[in-house]
Amino acid sequence: MTENLKVEVVGLNRVKGKHLIVQIRLSNTGTDRHLSWPGEMADRTRPLGAIRWASGIGVLDTRARTWILPYEPAGSPCLCSDLDRDGLGRFIGPGRSITVYAVLPAPSGNPATTTVVTPVGPPMLNVPISDEAPAGDFPDPDAEPVTPVVRRLVLTSESLDESEETADDGKELQVNLSSDVLFAVNEAALTSDAKAIMDRTAKLIDASPATVVTVAGHADSSGDDAINDPLSLRRAQAVRRTLSALLSRDGIRFQAKGYGSRRPLYDNDSDEGRRRNRRVTVTFPKPRPATREPVATTSPGETGLTGAAKAGGRPIAVEVTGLRRLPGGLGLLTYKITNEGSDEIWFTDLHRAQDWEAYKYRAASNVRVTDVAAGRRYPPGRLEVPTDDGVDSYCACTDVSGVRIGTAKFAPGQTREFWSLFALPGTDGALKVEIGPFRDLRIPVR
Template structure:
């Protein structure tokens, strides 16, 4: 169900938990090179130290976010990306509080529906092969094969956390990747180096099936309410429900017709024989409201596209998912807006 979100409705601690919701100033990542040694996880899979990294250690790349209203200034540093076996690489990260007051880092690097206090929202991007590598999970299929700072979420001024996360290994010929996180600009051209120190326990830990995704080029047009997440094989148009529909309604607005005309033209010129239309809501309300609303909205888009598409032989399939599969944080106004959407997916 759609529900307007109060602009200042979060308490102080919640705003610190959710850095992406803040009016943050994200500074561009600056890449440096280093030939010095880097901190390595110990035999039990945890970093050797949770203290501030030594001044002698130069990170590969750094990025910060600043929230002036809270005095929060966290520095995220990529320490190293090491190939510890043919199947696994390990990324080492440092998070330092450079602000003047304590900062909560509980959700800083976690996935939207992932594990709190872990870097399971970090990914590696292989731009050569157009692949995104997600963190490895243990054999339970849920637990990230990574360091957890559970119990250390409150980071005092000047303190830091060293964390690591394991990924499927890119092909041997790939020697650089980009690193993406939920709270920083992308770290570009991070070199993959051979492992230093002993990481046998990490390498030998049983893990589940690797998750390697086709890379999608994402474009976000806030004014039009239309975003894209295209891959090499298919197009995905993400339509904002706030533009397509009135609050809690499934009848298309006048603005929606012009937007859907453009989508129909793309479908006409594509090779698609099947078009998938999926509706989603934010998490206000419950499934008894959200799922029927998302289904009705997907159906309205289907009816409009069937009339607008001129090419024969195209089948339309619709589904409503309610608040499942969020792409934004439902505790923030911006995140809830992103989650209220209808996606149209079809082959190129």
């Protein structure tokens, strides 16, 4: 995302079996200007990290479904390279390089490789981890009190008929069933359209190790608590009774609650946000994964990964460079946007997501992967950041806020690369990819 900034992993060492030291070489490949690196390498989810620290270096732990960032010592935001303390200087001259580091928890399961993440480009897959001590003098996280900084990665999907959406955090599956499909207005008796949704949800519970299932009714902000609270509870109880009767195994206990309008998922200021807030949420431990993850194949007749289109009459082209299957049910989409015209133009369509999506700041979130045969659509995942008031959500995709807010401006011939992390269905073959205003593409999973 930053022209002439080259990023290379030059060290990845597991220390004491539980810590990871990541070393990144930053090179200015240009010939005519200096590059400022601190803001580029800072973690966008920590306000203090945006000043002088390499706090955005981390790894993606696909097994634990987490995004791991550098430890946080007392009194500083990051156990990592510091602009002032390490004497690195704020700028990298033309043709020059510097090396920055970060110390963080090792990914779970003692893997031989991992995915390294930085704020400036797509995740770097399958980077080998060495168990040898790294050369150099690095801080010992056991020598002082430090706090692990871990962002849970939540993967979402939604049915094309708008009957339900799911959120998977790697431990629990949250299924949000649309009240507009389940019930008539102001009623708590299930409609005939609810049968297929109830059957599908019951099968998910049967496939899980659940012993307790929580069913919660929710309303939008219309009406008052005197109406919303009892209605949401009656709807939760109706779903509980039906699911209990459909299960094929014993030993599962249900808890039904009604929250009225007090726990919205989305902004109630839009019709779409209110529709999604009218829901019954069924939460239970994640179903057991398949014993074998499907192997990606390319169907006969596939024409490759490239697709181009004009965006609103502007000479903007898109090229998908990869749709890759990662462990843990994840997928990584990478694509390039190019200004093929002779004039400088602005292109802001990538962060024009639907208004009910509560991603923090601006990000390239206006992207979807769809399994047409299964009738499911997959938005980019979200990184959850605990706050004093609850949880903030950040898009697990290219950030176009902060120091990169100007990336919507493309010079003639300029190309930038973007990425998104998704839940990836087990379907072999090609999936439909929707990127901003461009025509839909069919992309094989590699």
